[in-house]
Amino acid sequence: VRRRRARPPYPPGPPADPLIGHIRIMPSTDNAHEVFHDWAQQYGDVMSLDVLGTRYVILNSAEAATDLLEKRNSKYADRPTFPMYERVGWKDTLVFLPYGPYFRKQRKMLQLPLEKERVTDFRHIEEQETCVMLYNIMSDPDNTDAFVHRYTTAVTMELAYGHRVVSNDDEYLKAADMVIDVLRSVTRPSLLDVSPIFEYLPAWFPGAWFVKCIKEIKPVVLREIQHPVSVVQQELMAGTAKPSFVSQQLEDLSRENGLSQEDLYTVSMVAHQIFGGGSETGWHTIMTFIACMLTNPDVQRKGEEELDSVVGRGRLPDFTDRDSLPYIDCIVKETMRWQPVVPLSVPHKAMEDDEYRGMHIPKGATIIPNARGITWDERHFHEPRTYKPERFLPRPQGAGEVFPQGAVFGWGRRLCPGRYLADDVVWLAIARILAVFDIQKAVDADGNVVEPHIEFTTVLTSHPKPFPCSLRPRSEKAAELVRQAYDMHMANVAV
Numbered sequence: 001v002r003r004r005r006a007r008p009p010y011p012p013g014p015p016a017d018p019l020i021g022h023i024r025i026m027p028s029t030d031n032a033h034e035v036f037h038d039w040a041q042q043y044g045d046v047m048s049l050d051v052l053g054t055r056y057v058i059l060n061s062a063e064a065a066t067d068l069l070e071k072r073n074s075k076y077a078d079r080p081t082f083p084m085y086e087r088v089g090w091k092d093t094l095v096f097l098p099y100g101p102y103f104r105k106q107r108k109m110l111q112l113p114l115e116k117e118r119v120t121d122f123r124h125i126e127e128q129e130t131c132v133m134l135y136n137i138m139s140d141p142d143n144t145d146a147f148v149h150r151y152t153t154a155v156t157m158e159l160a161y162g163h164r165v166v167s168n169d170d171e172y173l174k175a176a177d178m179v180i181d182v183l184r185s186v187t188r189p190s191l192l193d194v195s196p197i198f199e200y201l202p203a204w205f206p207g208a209w210f211v212k213c214i215k216e217i218k219p220v221v222l223r224e225i226q227h228p229v230s231v232v233q234q235e236l237m238a239g240t241a242k243p244s245f246v247s248q249q250l251e252d253l254s255r256e257n258g259l260s261q262e263d264l265y266t267v268s269m270v271a272h273q274i275f276g277g278g279s280e281t282g283w284h285t286i287m288t289f290i291a292c293m294l295t296n297p298d299v300q301r302k303g304e305e306e307l308d309s310v311v312g313r314g315r316l317p318d319f320t321d322r323d324s325l326p327y328i329d330c331i332v333k334e335t336m337r338w339q340p341v342v343p344l345s346v347p348h349k350a351m352e353d354d355e356y357r358g359m360h361i362p363k364g365a366t367i368i369p370n371a372r373g374i375t376w377d378e379r380h381f382h383e384p385r386t387y388k389p390e391r392f393l394p395r396p397q398g399a400g401e402v403f404p405q406g407a408v409f410g411w412g413r414r415l416c417p418g419r420y421l422a423d424d425v426v427w428l429a430i431a432r433i434l435a436v437f438d439i440q441k442a443v444d445a446d447g448n449v450v451e452p453h454i455e456f457t458t459v460l461t462s463h464p465k466p467f468p469c470s471l472r473p474r475s476e477k478a479a480e481l482v483r484q485a486y487d488m489h490m491a492n493v494a495v
């Protein structure tokens, strides 16, 4: 008699409560990566939790993440549902779309202009906007955080809609702030995670905070998605549209089959993802870099020395210098490794039952790659908690460690389509900030040095909490270069 083979066990995990599973010990987003990393020492690099009937599989090693999300990518290309994000208007944005034809349509539309060879077309935007960022920081260093945010937002807005940000009061910048506020306000557990039926609760019902939130926020989010595209449509009709992702798509679609409402909607969603995917991530990475320079002055000196010897002090570095600046490249990589901007990556979902290392991964399981755990894995990184760009230099100058691309940018069919653009945006900002500024500890009114404590706050993405810091031009020549570059940029805007 053939006996049915018993189903292998789920991946192990900490003890659970009856019925409710692990809900009481599920860590908060701020420290989940640390907790998962600790649990992995006990339960192994593939472990699982059960929260109200949903199985969460946590991947704590690059090997497990690559084996499942990369090598078996057709089984793990889906996303779990994100009830609140979907209800407030982001249902059809690429990052949250379930795997299927509509996902593939959006992905193709976005991926093409962001290919490695094509992102070089946007370098003039990054070169102009870094000049604005440097000038603004020089004029008002206390607002560095806001100016870095302006830089990454301005690049994505120009690329997506051809919109040039020309002031700190810019309408599109304000919209970007609003989107971040919405994201923060809705990123918390809600009854909608248990069942969609709770959407129909009255707003006064205890715990039903989300009902009012959805009603108020959704029209605002949808307006922010659709309005910039309507502007481009009007500009196209008037013949004043600047080259951009949206103008190109609208022209191509109109030429091919005539532009349908559905096309227009899709273009709006994809364009919104350029800003949604690119603005916050770049901003957080550059701010993390500044924090790291503050706490690692030796690295800062080494970076400056490389820039001075290769570029000199008579001009700003640009993309033509990149191949000759290996240490700056290592600083970019180490910043992304030391504090990956998306520390728990974006979850994937198992599309069918699977078996891995004798463990059962059920269809529908939410797969969480612990990106920060992976980039701090002692088996791959010597002293992983130490910020050490040399680790990526080839031997014998460095340790020849390999950049954890998966943990930083994702895996398989959901791998970040904006990674080449991100690399350009972040690299140029880092090279130019290092060339121009001395990043030093702040001094208080009594002349005492203020020791910085670098901490992060995480809402899907990680941003350093405000830290005291002093950014001053390295020399009068550096300040002059920034003023000249800025004046040239402003002259272009006026044309």
Ligand code: HEM
Binding pocket: 094, 095, 096, 107, 110, 114, 273, 274, 275, 277, 278, 279, 281, 282, 285, 341, 342, 345, 346, 347, 348, 407, 408, 409, 410, 411, 412, 413, 414, 415, 416, 417, 418, 419, 421, 422, 423, 426
């Ligand atoms: C330092 C900058 C960036 C980092 C660290 C980053 C990281 C990530 C990560 C970890 C994912 C999830 C991948 C996965 O699920 O396996 C992702 C997805 C995504 N990123 Fe990025 N990203 C960055 C910049 C950008 C830029 C510049 C854009 C667009 C212009 C962008 C657009 C997207 C989109 C649309 C997705 C969703 C892809 C999908 O679900 O298929 N990202 N990114």
